[in-house]
Amino acid sequence: MLSTLWSTLRPALLLTIPLTALCGLIYPLSITVLSQLLLPDLANGSLLRVDGEVRGAALVGQPFDDPGHFWSRPSATATPYDPAASSGSNLGPSNPTLHTAVAARHAALRAAHPTASAPPAELLLASGSGLDPHLSPAAARYQRDRVAAARACSPTAVDALITAHTAPRALGIFGEARVNVLQLNLALATACPAPAVGGR
Amino acid sequence: MTALDLLSVALTLGLTLALALPVAGLLTAALSDDPPPWARALRTFDQGLLRRLGIDPDEDMGWARYAGSLVVFNLLGALFVYGVQRLQGALPFNPAGLGPVDPFVAWNTAISFASNTNWQAYGGETTMSDLTQGLALTSQNFLSAASGLAVLGALGRGMRRSDGRRLGNYWADTLRLTLWVLLPLSGALALLLVAGGVVSTLAGPLAHTLLEDDAGTRTLARGAAAAQVAIKQLGTNGGGFFNVNSAHPLENPSPWTNLLQLISILLLPMAQCLSFGALLGDRRQGWALLGAMTALFLPVLALTLWAEAGLPPALAALGPDAVAIDAPMGNLEGKELRFGVAQSGLWAVATTAASNGSVNAMHDSFTALGGLGPMWLMQLGEVVFGGVGVGLSGAVLYAALAAFLAGLMVGRGPELYGKALLPRDMKLVVIALLLPSATVLMGTALSVLRPEATGALANPGPHGFSELLYAWSSAGNNNGSAFGGLTASGPFLAVGLGIAMAIGRWGVIIPTLALAGAFAQKRRQAPGPGTLDTHTPLFAGLVAATILLMGALTFLPALALGPAAEHLSTGPEVSHVR
Numbered sequence: 199m200l201s202t203l204w205s206t207l208r209p210a211l212l213l214t215i216p217l218t219a220l221c222g223l224i225y226p227l228s229i230t231v232l233s234q235l236l237l238p239d240l241a242n243g244s245l246l247r248v249d250g251e252v253r254g255a256a257l258v259g260q261p262f263d264d265p266g267h268f269w270s271r272p273s274a275t276a277t278p279y280d281p282a283a284s285s286g287s288n289l290g291p292s293n294p295t296l297h298t299a300v301a302a303r304h305a306a307l308r309a310a311h312p313t314a315s316a317p318p319a320e321l322l323l324a325s326g327s328g329l330d331p332h333l334s335p336a337a338a339r340y341q342r343d344r345v346a347a348a349r350a351c352s353p354t355a356v357d358a359l360i361t362a363h364t365a366p367r368a369l370g371i372f373g374e375a376r377v378n379v380l381q382l383n384l385a386l387a388t389a390c391p392a393p394a395v396g397g398r
Numbered sequence: 399m400t401a402l403d404l405l406s407v408a409l410t411l412g413l414t415l416a417l418a419l420p421v422a423g424l425l426t427a428a429l430s431d432d433p434p435p436w437a438r439a440l441r442t443f444d445q446g447l448l449r450r451l452g453i454d455p456d457e458d459m460g461w462a463r464y465a466g467s468l469v470v471f472n473l474l475g476a477l478f479v480y481g482v483q484r485l486q487g488a489l490p491f492n493p494a495g496l497g498p499v500d501p502f503v504a505w506n507t508a509i510s511f512a513s514n515t516n517w518q519a520y521g522g523e524t525t526m527s528d529l530t531q532g533l534a535l536t537s538q539n540f541l542s543a544a545s546g547l548a549v550l551g552a553l554g555r556g557m558r559r560s561d562g563r564r565l566g567n568y569w570a571d572t573l574r575l576t577l578w579v580l581l582p583l584s585g586a587l588a589l590l591l592v593a594g595g596v597v598s599t600l601a602g603p604l605a606h607t608l609l610e611d612d613a614g615t616r617t618l619a620r621g622a623a624a625a626q627v628a629i630k631q632l633g634t635n636g637g638g639f640f641n642v643n644s645a646h647p648l649e650n651p652s653p654w655t656n657l658l659q660l661i662s663i664l665l666l667p668m669a670q671c672l673s674f675g676a677l678l679g680d681r682r683q684g685w686a687l688l689g690a691m692t693a694l695f696l697p698v699l700a701l702t703l704w705a706e707a708g709l710p711p712a713l714a715a716l717g718p719d720a721v722a723i724d725a726p727m728g729n730l731e732g733k734e735l736r737f738g739v740a741q742s743g744l745w746a747v748a749t750t751a752a753s754n755g756s757v758n759a760m761h762d763s764f765t766a767l768g769g770l771g772p773m774w775l776m777q778l779g780e781v782v783f784g785g786v787g788v789g790l791s792g793a794v795l796y797a798a799l800a801a802f803l804a805g806l807m808v809g810r811g812p813e814l815y816g817k818a819l820l821p822r823d824m825k826l827v828v829i830a831l832l833l834p835s836a837t838v839l840m841g842t843a844l845s846v847l848r849p850e851a852t853g854a855l856a857n858p859g860p861h862g863f864s865e866l867l868y869a870w871s872s873a874g875n876n877n878g879s880a881f882g883g884l885t886a887s888g889p890f891l892a893v894g895l896g897i898a899m900a901i902g903r904w905g906v907i908i909p910t911l912a913l914a915g916a917f918a919q920k921r922r923q924a925p926g927p928g929t930l931d932t933h934t935p936l937f938a939g940l941v942a943a944t945i946l947l948m949g950a951l952t953f954l955p956a957l958a959l960g961p962a963a964e965h966l967s968t969g970p971e972v973s974h975v976r
Binding site for chain 1 (some may be wrong): 405406409410448451452453459463466467469470471474475479509521523524532534535537539540541569572576581585588589592594595596597598599600601603606607608609610613616617618619620622624625626628629639640642645646647648652653654656657692694704708709711712713715716719720721722723724725726727728729730731732733734735736737738741757758759760762763764765766831856857858859860861862865866881882883937964967968
């Protein structure tokens, strides 16, 4: 009995050690080293620098509440847009908490955008990661008048910025057309500088 | 759901099938008794390696020895994962300075990754050091997947051989599958993912000021994610690097990376069907199984896409014309805008069909019917495409059951793939098929009676029940996805779900290998006029119907208490705008 066990345990041990080192150490390290050599910017998280200072990652959303900025989608992380602890709301479709939150967001959006029509679904519903950096072009245009008014900038100029920053579906087919809120707001700071609002 | 959305779904599935053809060839070359010349050269290399380690690669194992080797190898892996988690605070590659993992969570994670479930009772970026993610978790992503694929090889050999040979050598299979199938595919995918923006660094977290002045600071969690994400998808593992898995913008940044990952989820599961046919020496058998699986997959996909594309109850409750119709529409709660409803719904169905368990949207926030489909696919035993290797074994068990039922109907001794099905074989089939289902139902029933479990729910009413049912379905069938609101890190659920994962893995693999061992000893019967052909659409339909019957009868009552009750209680507002 003991010798049967050993005859199984011994090869298991002998194979586990080199395979664990190969798959758990050599493989991830070589991928990381290769990607650091070939694609360092992407591999380090597509960092966003403003005047040489790192201000986040281009792919990771941030909260904006200044009227002169485009606002991101609702975020369900404990602190909104916390990239140290990603999370969705995990609220079920029938949960009254979700219904209350959606109604409150709806009322707040309506109040902040008196000239716009109905708000888009994505501004009422929180993303899965709590870090969604994107808006649909429609959700950006929904905020256009508010942003233009706060910056004393023409709505046409803001529209043009949205169009310029719209990424199409992959191959025109996969996913959704989208605008990166971080990059749109950075471009806004250059195209429509407004002394009263941030965005350096 | 626009026509473009449907096209994206169809193209994704079509591309996967096209890529599954060469990958099936690779799998077959790795497992076949008669490999092509180039594979033979690689085998000589592996065998030399094993001999140098003092392992005999030529030992032809009986089922008990094959199964024993697999279980011991996996348990050793579990022990190692447990140890690294408990010691990570004192080990290097820990830039975030994380302490030891809670013992119950560590036990749960150890079983989870060794059993290819990759259920996560923790959030990656807040719990696991870089060393744990790599050395412990990434390595088990490979080794548990290779073990599953080895079962495919053993089963194929058992079904085909009738010359006195047995199931082959577990160590040689595992080594070969790791070195020549999983590692090359993962390496290529990992680099493609980095090119798409997936993070791959050891630089650790980064504190920074936000773009908007006075908005404060945040700390960006980073890590060597790309390498792990690649094998998590290819090996039907599914355990995410970050808490929100492939919904995280640094784990799955764009529709491109999403497409690559979606293809990878279904790639080996589809390929294993075709490879099984090739291993049997009759490719039509593989296509018949793939056809039966597709027949179950497509209706569930249609249901989920339809349910998610509708206006969710929280938006419908705002009244008519309260939501813009020219923007992306549907249930976007818990979904990322860059993927949209179509690619999120397809992912949910694919990941639960294939026993993968990674997510790119939060299943907990799916509509009641949208969440029902994924839950039910897990409950079927992960046989629709299914986990690498073991999903196919589940399908073969159902094929045996279908052949048995067909035999009873016409009064003939049942046979499968040219070999007689005897009472002992059917007992093994039924044990392997019923163990996970019994675990799921009893675990759920026990949980609703325990305040430790009901106190861990995030949602009230029928949806809370769904959270528990989903958790046990996921663990008992080695999926790993979750209705993530459930706090599964407490001792009761951590230990209980760990036991369910163990039963769902080894409680199925052991009887499957016993069946393969019994088949290896049977003589092949020449097909006669009364033989039931197992490669026909008729038989594929019979297999699908058997799966449907078992799955429906076992789980309808439980599903009625969860998603069905929730759907009926949220009223008829589910309306479609476009």
